[in-house]
Amino acid sequence: MKNFISFADAGDYRALLQQAFEIKANPYGYKHIGQNKTIGLIFFNPSLRTRLSSVKAAYNLGAQAWVLNAGADSWTLEMADGAVMNGSTQEHIKDAIAVMSEYCDVLGVRTFPTLQDREADYSEDVLNKILQYATVPVISLESATLHPLQSFADLITVAETKQKERVKVVLTWAPHVRPLPQCVPNSFCDWFSEIDWIDFVITHPEGYELDPRFTKGARIEYDQRRALEGADYVQAKNWSSYQDYGQILTQDADWMLTPMHMAYTDKAKFMHCLPVRRNVEVSDAVLDGPGSLIIQEAGNRTISMQTVLHELLK
Ligand SMILES: NCCC[C@H](NC(=O)CCC(=O)O)C(=O)O
Numbered sequence: 677m678k679n680f681i682s683f684a685d686a687g688d689y690r691a692l693l694q695q696a697f698e699i700k701a702n703p704y705g706y707k708h709i710g711q712n713k714t715i716g717l718i719f720f721n722p723s724l725r726t727r728l729s730s731v732k733a734a735y736n737l738g739a740q741a742w743v744l745n746a747g748a749d750s751w752t753l754e755m756a757d758g759a760v761m762n763g764s765t766q767e768h769i770k771d772a773i774a775v776m777s778e779y780c781d782v783l784g785v786r787t788f789p790t791l792q793d794r795e796a797d798y799s800e801d802v803l804n805k806i807l808q809y810a811t812v813p814v815i816s817l818e819s820a821t822l823h824p825l826q827s828f829a830d831l832i833t834v835a836e837t838k839q840k841e842r843v844k845v846v847l848t849w850a851p852h853v854r855p856l857p858q859c860v861p862n863s864f865c866d867w868f869s870e871i872d873w874i875d876f877v878i879t880h881p882e883g884y885e886l887d888p889r890f891t892k893g894a895r896i897e898y899d900q901r902r903a904l905e906g907a908d909y910v911q912a913k914n915w916s917s918y919q920d921y922g923q924i925l926t927q928d929a930d931w932m933l934t935p936m937h938m939a940y941t942d943k944a945k946f947m948h949c950l951p952v953r954r955n956v957e958v959s960d961a962v963l964d965g966p967g968s969l970i971i972q973e974a975g976n977r978t979i980s981m982q983t984v985l986h987e988l989l990k
C-alpha cells in the first residue's frame with residue numbers, strides 16, 4: 677500500500693480484513709510498528725470520529741499524532757498554481773504540505789467538496805495537489821468524492837456481525853436539511869459492490885443517481901420498500917444530487933427510516949456513518965433500537981485506521 681485513497685488501494689481486501697480482525701483482537705500488540713513514528717492529520721473541515729479515532733489508532737500502534745485544522749489553526753492556504761499572493765491567502769499549499777511532510781511519517785487529510793463545481797470536486801484537485809507535494813504516504817480522511825476509512829470500518833462491522841454466508845446490504849438515501857457530499861455513499865458503493873459475499877442494493881429517489889464509476893453496475897431499486905425486503909443490513913445516508921450537482925431535489929419525509937421501514941427487512945441491522953440528523957434522516961426508534969450498529973461502527977473507525985497505518989508503517 678502506497679497511499680489510502682480508495683478501495684483500489686486496499687489491495688487484497690480479504691487479507692486487509694483479516695489483519696483488521698487480528699488488530700481488533702490484540703490492539704496493543706503492534707506497538708513496535710509505530711515506535712518513533714509520527715502521524716500528521718490535516719483537517720480542512722470539521723470532524724469528530726475521524727479526528728479522534730485516528731489519534732487513538734496512532735497511540736495504539738505506539739506512534740504519536742498531531743492535528744492541524746487548516747485555515748483555522750494555521751495560515752490561510754493558497755491552492756492555485758502560479759498565484760500572485762497579494763490577497764488574503766498567506767501560504768501556498770505547495771510549501772505547507774512539503775513542510776508538514778518533514779514533521780510526520782504518514783499524512784492524513786480531510787478535504788470536502790465545494791458542491792459548487794462538479795468537475796473540480798470530482799477531479800479531486802485539492803487531494804491531488806497534496807499527493808503531488810507530500811513526500812510521505814497520504815491517507816484520505818474523507819476527500820471530495822470518497823471516504824475509504826469509513827467504508828472499511830463498515831465492511832469490518834458487517835463481516836464481524838454477519839450470521840450467514842451471504843448477506844443482503846442496502847444503501848438507502850435519507851432526507852436532510854442541507855446539501856451533503858456524495859463521498860460516503862460513493863465510497864460505500866466503491867467497496868461494497870466488490871465484495872463477493874454481499875448482495876448489494878442501492879435505493880434513492882430518481883435524480884439521486886451516484887457517479888456510475890463508483891456504483892459499478894450495482895442494482896438500483898427506486899422503490900425503497902422493495903429494496904429493503906429481505907435486507908440483512910441497512911446503511912442510511914443523505915447525499916445531494918450528483919446529476920443536478922449539489923442540489924436538494926426532495927426532502928420527502930417518507931424516506932426517513934422508521935421501524936415501519938425496518939419491518940420490511942429480514943430483521944436487518946442498522947448502520948449510519950454519523951453524524952446523523954435524528955428524526956430527519958432516521959427516527960430515534962431505529963437509531964436506539966436493538967438492531968442498531970452505529971456505535972460499534974464508529975468504534976471500528978479506530979480499527980480501520982489502525983490497520984491502514986499498520987500497512988503503511990510496517
Ligand atoms: N464524515 C461523515 C459525514 C460528513 C458529512 N456530513 C455532514 O456534513 C453533516 C452536516 C450536517 O448534518 O449539517 C457528509 O455527509 O459527507
Ligand SMILES: NC(=O)OP(=O)(O)O
Nearest residue numbers: 723724725726949950
Ligand atoms: N463518520 C465520520 O467520518 O465522522 P466525522 O465527520 O465526525 O469524522
